Amino acid sequence: MKYWSSIFFVLLGCLLFSCIREEVSAGENIVEPGDVLPDFSAVLNDGSELSTQSLKGKVAVLIFFHTECPDCQKELPVIQRLYEEYAANEEVAIYAISREEGEEEVADYWEKNSLTIPYSAQDDRRVYELFSTSGIPRVYVCRRDGTVVSMYSDNPIATYSQLSEDVENTLKFSSYLFAEQMLSLNLPTRIY
Template structure:
């Protein structure tokens, strides 16, 4: 009986504190560097609509998250810092999209952690499934032409300096050319 309680204690603790990860092999991105954004549309917490069409002509940083995931909890302050830097820019759009997490949970987390990044609470995986088959966080940096420049996951999570570099490069170059230049120079296209 004692071992049974100990087992359940550790098992439940593991569930509560483990990351919301799918047991899928690496490389499960449906959208990667050089690919165009899928046709999607979400309503953000500020009432604006973000879609493939609305992002044309802008550099976009899209982050998929779940507030119960420790890696997401580490990544969201990085995205917040990036958002604060580009919030006044009409050339850059930064937003967060939840994976299977409702408005009440996300709003509560945002308030508790003083986050101001516009977000879209998605109770299912319909939008997420257009980008990836598993794992959060997922961060996509896209150029003004709608092509993905870089993709980051949880290993390693995106750093502020890498994201800022990707955003600045995407502002200067066409993302397709940027991705092609990186491949031709034998540099990583930041598909982490």
């Protein structure tokens, strides 16, 4: 009996302390490369508004996360590095949006991990569910007209070189001819 109790508590611990994942490994993608960003708005940690409209004219990188998710904990430093690289570039906008995690928890995590990425703490899945049904982290790279160029999930998480390459390629190509240029140069639109 002691053996089964031990197994039960180990399994319960794994369930409680594992990444916040659902039964479906990567979830259903509502927004994929080639799609236009859904209409959304959220308040950022500095009180300003992040919206589909505020991203128009910029190359945007959005990450959905939860600070207790191990994959998110690995991905956020990658996004931080990307944010630092492009902080002075007014053509690039990088934001983090929490999934079911409030201001206090996110602010504490940002402070403990020296993160400076602008974020929106969302207590619910209102914004997240416009993009996906499950699975975090989710990273979207979008061109100036709001079309998603690449999307990464948790299997595998995006690397700095992948994201940097996506941002650079998106900056180089005009928004109107982007898809044609990507194909003619044999540069893939990505979904991971």
